[in-house]
Amino acid sequence: MIDLKGVILAAGEGRRCRPLTQTRSKVMLPVGNRPFMEYVIRALAANGIEDIYVVVGYQKERVMDYFEDGIDFDVAITYIEQNELLGTAHALLKAEQYVDEEFLVVNGDNLIDKRAVNELVSAKGDNVILAALRRHTGDYGVLIVDNGLVTEIIEKPGRPCSGILNTGSYKFTPDVFDALKQAPISERGSYELPETIMQMIKEGTQIVPLITKGIWADAIFAWDLLNANSLALGMDEPKIMGDVEEGAMIKGPVHLGEGSIVRSGSYLVGPVSIGEDCDIGPNAVILPSTSVGDSARIGPHSEVRNSILMNDARIGSGCIISDSVIGASCTLRDQVVVETGSCVVEIEGVFQRAEFGAILADDVSVGARVLASPGTVVGTKASISSGAAIRGTINRDSRVIC
CATH class of the missing domain: 2.160.10.10 (Hexapeptide repeat proteins)
Structure with a gap:
């Protein structure tokens, strides 16, 4: 069994969650009385992923002060700084020197449970996207799937629709770093993973979608925290200690x-x-x-x-x-x-x-x-x-x- 490593992308601000992110990054917004990223780390740890590389940038001190070296969460955390916030593809490329085998990539500002991570760990295929079936408001990437493979990612269609959503969690081999070095520039002027994956598909790389049965949630806007909070409250065993x-x-x-x-x-x-x-x-x-x-x-x-x-x-x-x-x-x-x-x-x-x-x-x-x-x-x-x-x-x- 390959000893998987995990890369958490935690460098961005989360501008659409302002004003809450005026003083902290989105990964540190609390749901269920824990920062988003704590759920990510605990889900990785529950699946035996102990070596975690966290790409930090905006308000990095808050992240590093809270999680420190990861020992309190039964993991070993190495921090990698993204000095210029040039997108998720640029952020992941920063981890190249630390990864030499199959690894997971997870957004630090999502709510995810150990079941969803286990599905991703166990998935067949060298390059896998964790997906979710949702009706949504057009603010997520939608996967077009044919014959069990992703053929296209429609990034943020901007209209209400039902579909297979890209959760932003992946399993990759180190070959992905070659693609990241040639990442196309997105419409926002940054280097993003969905556009890079689309380039990989055009060049013949097979990308497998895996629809999760676990918990996954995001907060695009500040008020979306309320739904994530409701889900998070069901993930821990409550205790009366006061x-x-x-x-x-x-x-x-x-x-x-x-x-x-x-x-x-x-x-x-x-x-x-x-x-x-x-x-x-x-x-x-x-x-x-x-x-x-x-x-x-x-x-x-x-x-x-x-x-x-x-x-x-x-x-x-x-x-x-x-x-x-x-x-x-x-x-x-x-x-x-x-x-x-x-x-x-x-x-x-x-x-x-x-x-x-x-x-x-x-x-x-x-x-x-x-x-x-x-x-x-x-x-x-x-x-x-x-x-x-x-x-x-x-x-x-x-x-x-x-």
């Missing part, structure tokens, strides 16, 4: 980290994950598909549902937070209400239809009695005064005065 006061009620799978406390009268319905050193309630309500990061605080009589609260978030009393992502070290004072519903959001000059409450980047301060309309997006370190009604996009470092 304190639950008498009179609090917990139903379903709820994880409560060490040093955390759920105070009397609170009501939690899983799947829910609460990190370490958190303070919940009294009389708080946390409803399914919610993750709460370390050292967070949810005040009395507040309700949070289907949301992500990152580390050190502070939620006052009487707040209602639905379908939202609240960044690290955000402070929401008393009686803040985030409405949820369908909306239209502008991302990089393109209007996207979505359905969520609000996206707050790190270090946002929200005063008391603020009402946020569906689709509100607030940049890093913005400040919202008490009594304001907010909607749309609020840029970083802005101040909204009632």
Whole structure:
């Protein structure tokens, strides 16, 4: 049996997940209270892939500080820097000197489980693409398959369709590096793996698609984190390691980290994950598909549902937070209400239809009695005064005065 190595592509920012990626790369966005890339590493480790090479670039220090040498995750991590972010093909080429046998390539900003990785490891063929059957919005590459081989990759068709999606996970032989050295320039002016694979197909290389039955998810936009979070919450075994006061009620799978406390009268319905050193309630309500990061605080009589609260978030009393992502070290004072519903959001000059409450980047301060309309997006370190009604996009470092 070949001792497989793994290459994780983790150099990009994830621009369409702004403003959350203003302070961290997409691979470090938390779902189920773990960064995306932790799921990737754990899935590789579960399949005996211990030598992992991580290509880093944007906000690389955050990645390296969190994962270090990989010993805490039962792997050995070597970091490779991509100084210029010139695309995924350019990033993979950086790993050439480290790989001399068959290896796996996985995007660090996807949610993937050990079953999906095992399918890729066991797949027959020298060059394999892990694929997924999905109905989607046109933001993924679609594989055209004939007689068991990929004949074409239609990159981001831009319209809703059903099909076989390219997950961005591959099994290659070292021969791929010769193709990478001749990678064509994409329409974006970068060197990307899908275009390189298409060039390989034209030159006669057989590319095998493998439709996964495991878990795979991505987050194209910041609000897509909510779906990934819901999936991630089902991937871990929940444990109650903190304190639950008498009179609090917990139903379903709820994880409560060490040093955390759920105070009397609170009501939690899983799947829910609460990190370490958190303070919940009294009389708080946390409803399914919610993750709460370390050292967070949810005040009395507040309700949070289907949301992500990152580390050190502070939620006052009487707040209602639905379908939202609240960044690290955000402070929401008393009686803040985030409405949820369908909306239209502008991302990089393109209007996207979505359905969520609000996206707050790190270090946002929200005063008391603020009402946020569906689709509100607030940049890093913005400040919202008490009594304001907010909607749309609020840029970083802005101040909204009632």
